[in-house]
Amino acid sequence: MENPEIERGFARARVVITGGLGFIGSTLALRLAGLGADLVLVDSLEPQYGGNRFNIAPLQGRGRVEILDIRDTERLKPLLEGCDFLFNLAGQTSHLDSMHDPVTDLEINCLAQLTLLEACRSACPSARIVFASTRQIYGRPHYLPVDEKHPLHPVDVNGVNKMAGEAYHILYHDVYGLRATALRLTNTYGPRMRIKDARQTFVGVWLRAILDGKPFEVWGGAQKRDFTYVDDAVEALLLAALKEETKGCVFNLGGERPVTLDELAGLVVAAHGSGDFSRHEFPAERKRIDIGDYYADDALFKQVTGWRGTVVLEDGLKRSLTYFRENLTHYV
Amino acid sequence: MENPEIERGFARARVVITGGLGFIGSTLALRLAGLGADLVLVDSLEPQYGGNRFNIAPLQGRGRVEILDIRDTERLKPLLEGCDFLFNLAGQTSHLDSMHDPVTDLEINCLAQLTLLEACRSACPSARIVFASTRQIYGRPHYLPVDEKHPLHPVDVNGVNKMAGEAYHILYHDVYGLRATALRLTNTYGPRMRIKDARQTFVGVWLRAILDGKPFEVWGGAQKRDFTYVDDAVEALLLAALKEETKGCVFNLGGERPVTLDELAGLVVAAHGSGDFSRHEFPAERKRIDIGDYYADDALFKQVTGWRGTVVLEDGLKRSLTYFRENLTHYV
Numbered sequence: 001m002e003n004p005e006i007e008r009g010f011a012r013a014r015v016v017i018t019g020g021l022g023f024i025g026s027t028l029a030l031r032l033a034g035l036g037a038d039l040v041l042v043d044s045l046e047p048q049y050g051g052n053r054f055n056i057a058p059l060q061g062r063g064r065v066e067i068l069d070i071r072d073t074e075r076l077k078p079l080l081e082g083c084d085f086l087f088n089l090a091g092q093t094s095h096l097d098s099m100h101d102p103v104t105d106l107e108i109n110c111l112a113q114l115t116l117l118e119a120c121r122s123a124c125p126s127a128r129i130v131f132a133s134t135r136q137i138y139g140r141p142h143y144l145p146v147d148e149k150h151p152l153h154p155v156d157v158n159g160v161n162k163m164a165g166e167a168y169h170i171l172y173h174d175v176y177g178l179r180a181t182a183l184r185l186t187n188t189y190g191p192r193m194r195i196k197d198a199r200q201t202f203v204g205v206w207l208r209a210i211l212d213g214k215p216f217e218v219w220g221g222a223q224k225r226d227f228t229y230v231d232d233a234v235e236a237l238l239l240a241a242l243k244e245e246t247k248g249c250v251f252n253l254g255g256e257r258p259v260t261l262d263e264l265a266g267l268v269v270a271a272h273g274s275g276d277f278s279r280h281e282f283p284a285e286r287k288r289i290d291i292g293d294y295y296a297d298d299a300l301f302k303q304v305t306g307w308r309g310t311v312v313l314e315d316g317l318k319r320s321l322t323y324f325r326e327n328l329t330h331y332v
Numbered sequence: 333m334e335n336p337e338i339e340r341g342f343a344r345a346r347v348v349i350t351g352g353l354g355f356i357g358s359t360l361a362l363r364l365a366g367l368g369a370d371l372v373l374v375d376s377l378e379p380q381y382g383g384n385r386f387n388i389a390p391l392q393g394r395g396r397v398e399i400l401d402i403r404d405t406e407r408l409k410p411l412l413e414g415c416d417f418l419f420n421l422a423g424q425t426s427h428l429d430s431m432h433d434p435v436t437d438l439e440i441n442c443l444a445q446l447t448l449l450e451a452c453r454s455a456c457p458s459a460r461i462v463f464a465s466t467r468q469i470y471g472r473p474h475y476l477p478v479d480e481k482h483p484l485h486p487v488d489v490n491g492v493n494k495m496a497g498e499a500y501h502i503l504y505h506d507v508y509g510l511r512a513t514a515l516r517l518t519n520t521y522g523p524r525m526r527i528k529d530a531r532q533t534f535v536g537v538w539l540r541a542i543l544d545g546k547p548f549e550v551w552g553g554a555q556k557r558d559f560t561y562v563d564d565a566v567e568a569l570l571l572a573a574l575k576e577e578t579k580g581c582v583f584n585l586g587g588e589r590p591v592t593l594d595e596l597a598g599l600v601v602a603a604h605g606s607g608d609f610s611r612h613e614f615p616a617e618r619k620r621i622d623i624g625d626y627y628a629d630d631a632l633f634k635q636v637t638g639w640r641g642t643v644v645l646e647d648g649l650k651r652s653l654t655y656f657r658e659n660l661t662h663y664v
Contacts, residue, residue, distance in 0.1 A: 102446050106443055114434050114435065118434065153499075154499055154503065155506065160503060163499065164442065164495065164496040168489070171492060175487075175488070
């Protein structure tokens with residue numbers, strides 16, 4: 001049954017999504033199109049990021065698509081005029097790329113966020129803004145589950161820049177009254193995710209391998225993680241945007257339940273019906289930035305918005321595999 | 333009596349100071365020259381920042397001075413070759429400037445820090461690096477005194493960028509083994525500080541007004557703050573650089589004792605022997621980023637390094653006023 005608040009809130013609303021052709025952005029766009037929103041999807045379509053035109057094929061041309069880099073403020077700013085909602089999902093997501101090219105990561109995850117918020121001040125000062133932040137900024141947990149009070153200690157350049165990008169959003173609320181909220185996402189998975197490499201999450205690589213009939217590689221195995229199915233993450237983004245009490249606040253979004261990577265690997269094989277994986281020791285260079293176990297305490301977000309995840313891992317993995325089985329050529 | 337560890341540690345050491353013609357940088361340079369260090373002072377001498385050639389007049393030409401912007405990595409990198417110690421003090425320090433021109437603040441306090449650390453990886457991978465961080469990154473204290481575990485919630489763009497700049501330093505220690513340490517300074521005051529405006533701290537404006545025979549303005553008055561005399565801050569920087577146990581760590585540096593701004597105003601008048609001040613309500617736009625009381629818990633730094641402040645406020649203010657009385661034309 002549809003949530004009437006969400007139906008009312010987004011019908012005919014003007015919604016800008018940065019990273020709109022990406023994994024979460026496109027899933028959000030499809031959902032919003034169904035709600036009757038007027039969409040502007042901004043995406044750089046840089047090949048190393050998550051954008052993929054096929055992701056929005058079901059839109060059949062509805063919604064405006066603008067291929068531009070969010071660093072290009074001059075072109076971005078006019079698109080924000082009259083915007084009711086801005087879902088700010090564009091970002092460089094690869095840990096390793098951020099270490100090999102830290103300046104590009106800074107430009108996208110830090111500088112472009114600041115210039116985007118400056119643009120919002122004049123172009124859409126009353127828009128509701130939701131920033132997709134990340135659990136990565138916590139670094140190695142001091143305690144579990146990790147709540148929003150946990151200290152931030154990013155373990156890669158990407159984490160530092162995302163931490164700053166999030167902080168700008170909250171600051172621009174505090175100082176200028178922009179209605180910005182940040183959601184610290186954990187591992188999100190589902191149809192439309194990047195599976196050609198590990199730039200979004202290792203789960204993508206696992207899914208691709210098993211669909212290719214190859215064993216996938218599990219590094220470590222005992223680490224606990226939590227996983228959010230993308231439809232649940234989209235619902236969280238919608239609620240974060242709608243609820244007045246979220247503005248100026250930062251929330252964790254957790255997954256269905258914590259599982260070890262070994263357990264997850266077993267679930268992936270079971271969801272596919274066959275397949276195999278191999279276990280490997282962490283290489284030394286990854287060990288230095290390994291964070292051990294992580295899973296989120298998202299009680300605060302649940303309390304404030306009423307959000308609940310609805311898709312269990314077993315189902316989410318099956319749906320993901322079904323999607324990629326049918327559309328594999330568009331993702332490899 | 334001189335600390336023998338400091339004497340041994342810096343004699344003939346090659347030391348680079350960014351912001352070397354600034355308030356703290358130049359005071360550090362004079363101290364290091366006395367210890368027999370081989371100095372390279374890097375400063376942009378941008379008029380809105382703290383650099384001032386007169387600050388290093390006592391060096392009488394000893395030490396190499398390079399006028400360059402730390403954003404200019406190409407010119408900066410060769411200066412780091414063979415460097416034993418890098419005191420990284422260059423920064424944009426004005427809260428208000430960071431709000432009016434957030435991108436410049438980001439370029440200096442965030443991007444340039446990252447490119448500097450990248451340069452260190454190849455030019456001086458074993459150098460001891462001390463980064464001058466700031467109490468501003470805590471924002472409004474949740475408890476007092478504020479220790480290093482306090483959450484970070486910067487209240488201006490400058491604070492966000494300094495938070496990121498600090499995090500890069502710790503990250504480059506964790507991942508690449510750079511021997512970096514961050515000191516979160518509180519209000520530092522003393523000879524050579526910028527007094528022509530409030531870009532470094534309001535204390536400078538107070539000192540200048542009273543020397544001009546004008547009443548200075550106290551905004552609020554009941555807020556507590558702590559103040560470090562610059563010679564004590566310099567000693568802390570030296571110890572932070574020398575002690576092996578500091579690497580990869582972040583420390584607060586506190587002041588002599590917490591005082592209200594009203595008390596401080598009284599001490600300034602007493603130190604000068606005459607003068608007056610007026611009290612004003614905070615304007616609305618400042619109130620939004622006012623942090624209330626702040627003073628640091630620096631027990632951790634004291635424990636690890638043995639550092640103790642030695643200059644009480646009354647003396648420090650007298651010494652500052654004496655210095656500026658004698659050299660006023662160079663600072664206004």
